[in-house]
Amino acid sequence: MAVPGIAWLIILFILPFYAIAAVAFGGLDPIFAGPAPTWNPLEWDFTAFRTIVGELVSGGPAQIFFRRTLLYIAIAVSISITVGYPVAYYVSRHGGRLKVLLLTLMIAPFWMSYLMRMLAWVNLLSDSPETPGLINQLLVDATPFFDSPVNWGAGNAAHMTVILGLVYGYIPFFILPLYAALDRIDRSQLDAARDLGGSPRSTFWRVTLPLSKQGILAGTVIIMLPMFGDYYTPDLMSGQNKTRIIGNQINSLIHTQGKAPEGASLTLLLSGFVAILMLYYLISVSRAAREARR
Amino acid sequence: MVFHPRDPAYRRSLTRRDFLRRSLATGVALPSAAAILAACGPGGPGGGAGTGNTPEVRFGTPDKPVELQLFEDNAAIASELEPEAGPLVIYNWENYTWKQVLKDFGKEFGVEVKYETFYNLEEAVAKIQTGEVTFDVFFPTMDVLPKLVAAKLAQPLNHDYIPNLSNIWPSLQDPFYDLGSRYSVPYTIYHTGFGWRTDLLPLEVEEVAAMSNPYDIFWEHGPVGKTAVYDVPRDALAMAMYHLEGSAADPNTVDPAKIEAAKNALIELDDRVGLEVNIDIAYVQIPEGRMALSQSWSGDMLATPWYAADPAAEAGSFRYYWPARDGFGGVIDNDLYAILKGAKNPVLAHHFLNFMLDNFNAMKNFSWVGYQAPLSALDPADVIANGWPGLEGYFSWEYKGHWDNLLPAVVTDQDLEVATRFHGLPLAEETLWTNAFAEFRAGAS
Numbered sequence: 001m002a003v004p005g006i007a008w009l010i011i012l013f014i015l016p017f018y019a020i021a022a023v024a025f026g027g028l029d030p031i032f033a034g035p036a037p038t039w040n041p042l043e044w045d046f047t048a049f050r051t052i053v054g055e056l057v058s059g060g061p062a063q064i065f066f067r068r069t070l071l072y073i074a075i076a077v078s079i080s081i082t083v084g085y086p087v088a089y090y091v092s093r094h095g096g097r098l099k100v101l102l103l104t105l106m107i108a109p110f111w112m113s114y115l116m117r118m119l120a121w122v123n124l125l126s127d128s129p130e131t132p133g134l135i136n137q138l139l140v141d142a143t144p145f146f147d148s149p150v151n152w153g154a155g156n157a158a159h160m161t162v163i164l165g166l167v168y169g170y171i172p173f174f175i176l177p178l179y180a181a182l183d184r185i186d187r188s189q190l191d192a193a194r195d196l197g198g199s200p201r202s203t204f205w206r207v208t209l210p211l212s213k214q215g216i217l218a219g220t221v222i223i224m225l226p227m228f229g230d231y232y233t234p235d236l237m238s239g240q241n242k243t244r245i246i247g248n249q250i251n252s253l254i255h256t257q258g259k260a261p262e263g264a265s266l267t268l269l270l271s272g273f274v275a276i277l278m279l280y281y282l283i284s285v286s287r288a289a290r291e292a293r294r
Numbered sequence: 295m296v297f298h299p300r301d302p303a304y305r306r307s308l309t310r311r312d313f314l315r316r317s318l319a320t321g322v323a324l325p326s327a328a329a330i331l332a333a334c335g336p337g338g339p340g341g342g343a344g345t346g347n348t349p350e351v352r353f354g355t356p357d358k359p360v361e362l363q364l365f366e367d368n369a370a371i372a373s374e375l376e377p378e379a380g381p382l383v384i385y386n387w388e389n390y391t392w393k394q395v396l397k398d399f400g401k402e403f404g405v406e407v408k409y410e411t412f413y414n415l416e417e418a419v420a421k422i423q424t425g426e427v428t429f430d431v432f433f434p435t436m437d438v439l440p441k442l443v444a445a446k447l448a449q450p451l452n453h454d455y456i457p458n459l460s461n462i463w464p465s466l467q468d469p470f471y472d473l474g475s476r477y478s479v480p481y482t483i484y485h486t487g488f489g490w491r492t493d494l495l496p497l498e499v500e501e502v503a504a505m506s507n508p509y510d511i512f513w514e515h516g517p518v519g520k521t522a523v524y525d526v527p528r529d530a531l532a533m534a535m536y537h538l539e540g541s542a543a544d545p546n547t548v549d550p551a552k553i554e555a556a557k558n559a560l561i562e563l564d565d566r567v568g569l570e571v572n573i574d575i576a577y578v579q580i581p582e583g584r585m586a587l588s589q590s591w592s593g594d595m596l597a598t599p600w601y602a603a604d605p606a607a608e609a610g611s612f613r614y615y616w617p618a619r620d621g622f623g624g625v626i627d628n629d630l631y632a633i634l635k636g637a638k639n640p641v642l643a644h645h646f647l648n649f650m651l652d653n654f655n656a657m658k659n660f661s662w663v664g665y666q667a668p669l670s671a672l673d674p675a676d677v678i679a680n681g682w683p684g685l686e687g688y689f690s691w692e693y694k695g696h697w698d699n700l701l702p703a704v705v706t707d708q709d710l711e712v713a714t715r716f717h718g719l720p721l722a723e724e725t726l727w728t729n730a731f732a733e734f735r736a737g738a739s
Contacts, residue, residue, distance in 0.1 A: 031445045032416075032423070061735075126584065128582055128584060129493060129494065131582075131603045153570070154518065154520070240570060241571055241734065244735060249732075255414055256416075258721050
C-alpha cells in the first residue's frame with residue numbers, strides 16, 4: 001500500500017535533494033568550472049557550504065538576501081491574508097448559487113501564464129514618456145497628486161512593486177484552500193454562537209476565525225513555498241539590486257562560473273529553513289486533528 | 295592560415311613537455327584535472343606549436359597570442375567531401391541569427407536547418423558535455439573556446455571549405471585567442487559603450503565627448519531610476535574601472551584592490567540612482583523609455599529602432615558613444631562560430647560558416663540581428679547613408695526614418711587599434727570579479 005507514497009518520496013524529494021547535496025559538497029569541472037557532483041558522502045567537501053554559512057553569519061550577501069526575502073514574504077503573506085480572507089469569506093458565506101461562478105471569475109486571470117501576467121503589469125506600470133502605462137495615465141490625469149508618471153520599478157517604490165507582484169501572483173492559491181476551510185465550517189456552530197448571545201463580530205472572532213485557522217495556515221504554506229523560490233517576479237517588476245531576493249542569488253550563483261556549489265549550498269540552507277516552517281505547520285495540523293477528535 | 299592534420303606541425307608535441315614539468319612539480323598523476331588547471335592562464339604557453347595530446351586551457355592575450363592545441367584523436371575533416379543530408383543543427387542564443395538567412399542556406403544546400411537555443415553559455419556547455427543532444431554549429435565566446443578545445447568538444451576547421459574567411463578583417467583572420475583560426479571564425483563584433491535618449495537625458499554626443507572622462511556620465515548625469523548597467527560582471531566592473539582610472543584602466547586586471555574599488559564605485563552609483571542591472575537594458579528598455587542611460591553593446595544600440603513604440607518620434611533621440619575613439623579607453627569583444635566535435639554534419643557545418651561569411655549573407659543577418667560581422671567590405675558611413683545593394687530598407691536605421699545618429703554604433707577595424715580586448719582568466723582570478731559583482735548585486739549599503 002505504501003509503495004506509491006515511498007516511490008513519490010524517493011523520486012521527487014530524496015533523489016533531487018541528494019543531487020543538490022552532491023553539487024553543494026562536490027567539486028568543479030576542471031575545464032569549465034561547472035558543477036562536478038560528488039556522489040559519495042564520504043568524499044564530500046564542505047568548503048562552499050562553509051562560505052555561504054560564513055556569509056550568513058557575517059552579514060555577507062547571503063544574509064542580505066535572506067533578510068530581504070523574509071521581509072518581502074512576511075509583508076506579501078500579510079497582505080494576502082488581509083485581502084484574501086474577506087474574499088474567501090464572502091464567497092463561502094454569501095456566494096449562494098453564484099459560488100462556483102465567483103470562484104471561476106476569481107481564478108480566470110490565472111489561466112494565463114505567470115510570466116505574461118507579470119509582463120502585463122510591467123506595461124500597466126510603465127512610465128515611458130511616449131506611452132505611459134494605464135496606471136500612470138490614471139494617476140496623472142485623474143488625480144491631483146502626480147504631475148508626472150511614477151517609476152514604479154525604481155527607488156523605494158520598487159520594493160512595493162515587487163511585493164505587490166508576489167501578492168498578485170500567488171493570492172489565488174491562498175484564497176482557494178481558505179475558501180474550502182471556511183465552506184466546511186458547520187453552520188450550526190455559528191448558529192449556536194449566535195443563540196448563546198454572541199454578536200456577529202464576536203462570533204467571527206471566537207468561532208469562525210479559530211475554525212478557519214487551518215485554512216489560513218494551509219494557504220500561507222502554499223504561497224510561501226513558491227515565494228521562497230521565486231526570482232522572476234523581482235527581475236520582471238524591478239531588476240534593481242535592492243529588490244533581489246534569495247531565489248535571484250541562487251539563480252546567479254548556479255549560472256556563474258565556479259559558483260554552483262555555493263548556489264546549491266544556499267539552496268540546502270533555504271530548504272532547511274523552509275522545513276522548519278513546514279514542521280510547525282505539520283505539528284499545528286496534527287494538534288488540530290487531535291482536538292477535533294476529542 | 296590554412297591548417298590541415300597532415301601538416302607536420304600537427305605531430306609536434308612541444309607543449310607536452312611543459313605539461314609534464316608542471317604536473318611533476320605539483321605531484322599529480324596524468325592526466326589529471328589539476329594538471330589541466332595548472333596549464334591555464336592568460337597566455338598559457340603562448341605561441342607554442344599548439345599540438346600534443348595533453349589538453350591545456352590556453353587563454354590568449356593580444357600580447358601573448360596562442361595557438362589552440364590540435365589532437366591526433368580530433369582531426370579536421372578531409373577536403374572535398376560531399377555535404378551531408380542534414381538536418382544541420384545550429385546551437386545559439388535566442389534571436390542571434392536571422393532565421394531567414396538560415397532558410398536561405400537550407401534552400402541553397404537543399405537541407406533542413408534547425409535552430410536550437412540556450413539561455414546562457416554555462417547551460418549550453420553543460421548540454422554539449424552530456425553528448426545526449428548533438429549540435430553542429432555552436433557560438434562560443436573567446437574565453438569559452440579554449441575550454442571547448444581542451445575538452446575536445448570542438449573540432450578543428452578545414453579552411454579549404456571556408457574561402458570567405460578572407461572577407462573578414464585581416465586582424466581577425468589570425469586572432470590572438472586562436473592563431474590561424476584553427477577552431478573558430480568570427481561571427482559578430484561589438485564594443486561596449488553607452489546609449490541614452492536625449493529626451494530623457496538632454497546631452498549631445500559632443501558634450502559627452504568633451505567631459506574630462508565620458509564614463510563619468512553615469513556618476514554625474516545618470517537619472518535616478520533610469521540608469522542601467524549590464525548584468526555581466528566583467529562588463530559592469532570594467533566600466534567602473536574606466537570611470538576611476540580613465541584610459542589607464544585594465545579590464546583584465548587581477549589586482550584585488552582595483553576590482554574592489556570598481557565594486558565600490560558601482561555600489562556608490564547604485565545608491566545614488568538605483569541601478570537597473572539586466573541584459574535587455576539597451577535594446578529594449580532604452581527604446582521603451584524605461585531607461586534613459588544604459589551601458590550598451592553597440593549591436594544592442596543598433597537594434598533600438600525596432601523596439602521603439604513610435605520610431606518616427608523617438609529614434610532620433612537615441613545616442614551611442616564609445617569613449618575609446620576619443621582616447622578614454624574601452625572594450626571590444628567578438629563572438630565566434632565553432633563546429634562541435636560531435637557534429638553529425640561537419641561538412642555541411644563548414645559550408646554554413648562559409649555561407650555566413652559571405653558579404654551579402656552576413657549583412658542580411660546584421661540587418662536583423664543588429665550585430666555586425668567584421669567585414670572588410672563594410673564601410674559604416676556608406677552603409678548608413680546608402681544601405682547595402684539588395685538589402686534596401688532592411689536595416690534598423692532605415693526603419694520609419696533615417697537614423698544616422700546610430701552611426702557611431704557601427705564598429706570599424708580602426709576601433710580595434712584603440713580598444714582593449716577582454717581575455718579569459720583562470721578560475722581563481724575570474725572569481726575575484728564574480729565575487730565583487732555578487733557583493734554589488736546584493737544591493738547592500
